[in-house]
Amino acid sequence: MVSVSDAQAIILDLVQPLDLQRDTEVVDLLAADSRILAVPVTSPLDFPHWDNSAMDGYAVRYEDVQHSSAEQPAVLEIVEDIPAGYQPKSRIQSGEAARIFTGAVIPAGADTVVMQERTRREENRVFILAAPQPQEFVRHKASFYQAGTQLLPAGIKLNASEIAVLAAAQCPQLNVYRRPRVAIFSTGDELVTVDQPLQPGQIVDSNQYALAALVKESGAEPILLGIVKDDPVTLERVIAHAVAIADIVLSSGGVSVGDYDYVDKIIESLRAKIHIRSVEMRPGKPLTVATFPSTDAINRVSPHSALYFGLPGNPAAVLVTFWRFVLPAIKKLSGITEGWEPVFLKVRSHDELRSDGKRETYLWGKLHLINGVYEFHKAGGSHSSGNLINLAQTNALAVLPMGKTSIYPQEEVQVLQLSNG
Numbered sequence: 001m002v003s004v005s006d007a008q009a010i011i012l013d014l015v016q017p018l019d020l021q022r023d024t025e026v027v028d029l030l031a032a033d034s035r036i037l038a039v040p041v042t043s044p045l046d047f048p049h050w051d052n053s054a055m056d057g058y059a060v061r062y063e064d065v066q067h068s069s070a071e072q073p074a075v076l077e078i079v080e081d082i083p084a085g086y087q088p089k090s091r092i093q094s095g096e097a098a099r100i101f102t103g104a105v106i107p108a109g110a111d112t113v114v115m116q117e118r119t120r121r122e123e124n125r126v127f128i129l130a131a132p133q134p135q136e137f138v139r140h141k142a143s144f145y146q147a148g149t150q151l152l153p154a155g156i157k158l159n160a161s162e163i164a165v166l167a168a169a170q171c172p173q174l175n176v177y178r179r180p181r182v183a184i185f186s187t188g189d190e191l192v193t194v195d196q197p198l199q200p201g202q203i204v205d206s207n208q209y210a211l212a213a214l215v216k217e218s219g220a221e222p223i224l225l226g227i228v229k230d231d232p233v234t235l236e237r238v239i240a241h242a243v244a245i246a247d248i249v250l251s252s253g254g255v256s257v258g259d260y261d262y263v264d265k266i267i268e269s270l271r272a273k274i275h276i277r278s279v280e281m282r283p284g285k286p287l288t289v290a291t292f293p294s295t296d297a298i299n300r301v302s303p304h305s306a307l308y309f310g311l312p313g314n315p316a317a318v319l320v321t322f323w324r325f326v327l328p329a330i331k332k333l334s335g336i337t338e339g340w341e342p343v344f345l346k347v348r349s350h351d352e353l354r355s356d357g358k359r360e361t362y363l364w365g366k367l368h369l370i371n372g373v374y375e376f377h378k379a380g381g382s383h384s385s386g387n388l389i390n391l392a393q394t395n396a397l398a399v400l401p402m403g404k405t406s407i408y409p410q411e412e413v414q415v416l417q418l419s420n421g
């Protein structure tokens, strides 16, 4: 049995990120949100593209207005109107001003904008009622970004702010990493699909649905291979197919010590190397992590081999092991250059939290904001790993380290924050 932190290190070390040559695709900007940028973006445009006004007002020469006041205003002749989107025609001479609007190009000769509220207009003349700062309200060309330098680095997730930057930089299409392919199947003679009537002893294969949703939320592509009977021949065929088509394979069930738990034996017969068989955690103890022969010499997963997770069958164990181990692996595989590891917060616990202290224990619940401070509320009902009913609405897992048997109400606890919260 390995500790949770060793298991995380082993798993992340096995993951080789998608390949820059083979694993990228071009997508339209509007379809690029949540994708991972594969190639750095450089723009030939400066930002701002030209000196422009930050206010509606008057473009002036600072030297003309530096001593202006309400009592002794400078009086300037307005020689041009410059709305946003137009090129100024005149050069501002001493004693002159241009009427200008937010975003409009500063005319030659002017170096400062006086905002409208600090002026008074009389026909074709403007009275400057207060001295501005030199260059006030001028947004200088290239002061936000200089053409030719790196605008966005590779390996970042494209969210709304990056999409806006790329639009402004006129990048209608982008090179992104393809979505990681994650094959999913469930094992067990007792399992039926969601639409089949239940016979005695049967249950619905909820794990397949849970994993499909989790994989989709992670930005990867789920490939659903259905329910596989506890039959070694069928299992071997499905596993061999799964590892051939996917980057990551997730099976659930069949990894414990029961007579019908075949997964480890079959992946060994397929010459997989098993790196982890069980982890000191609850739920999630029987967890198999393996790689297949196409791995390279130092046993990293190459872009064309699969990392295999044999997740335990119990529904709570599936979710917890996905959040704790599979999600970081998908993130590293996806091409994101940092932030793969799970995020833990220190928060106050609202409830008493208990463990037998023998394994690192994960209790599910919800983070609530109380006066701006997060508080963990444990889900009511049974925390058996066979109970998935009270997992609904979970947005955090409280973690009791090995050896810790209780955390009292109002005591500090570490929680794993889940992105679906």
Ligand SMILES: Nc1nc2c(c(=O)[nH]1)N[C@H]1C(S)=C(S)[C@@H](COP(=O)(O)OP(=O)(O)OC[C@H]3O[C@@H](n4cnc5c(N)ncnc54)[C@H](O)[C@@H]3O)O[C@H]1N2
Pocket: 186, 187, 188, 190, 191, 203, 204, 205, 206, 207, 208, 252, 253, 254, 255, 256, 257, 258, 261, 283, 284, 285, 286, 311, 312, 313, 314, 315, 317, 385, 386
């Ligand atoms: N003698 C021991 N027995 C068990 C141990 C152990 O250490 N010694 N570990 C227990 C723990 S902890 C877990 S977790 C489970 C893991 O079992 P398996 O991975 O072999 O899973 P199964 O036996 O196939 O199923 C366990 C449980 O989960 C239900 N299940 C399975 N698949 C699904 C699915 N797709 N959707 C919903 N529910 C599913 C299944 O019906 C069983 O109730 O082993 C313990 N036993």
Ligand code: MOO
Pocket: 281, 282, 283, 284, 285, 286, 312, 314, 317, 385, 386
């Ligand atoms: O560790 Mo098991 O995963 O308790 O249910």
Ligand SMILES: [Mg+2]
Pocket: 253, 254, 255, 256, 257, 258, 260, 261
């Ligand atoms: Mg079993």
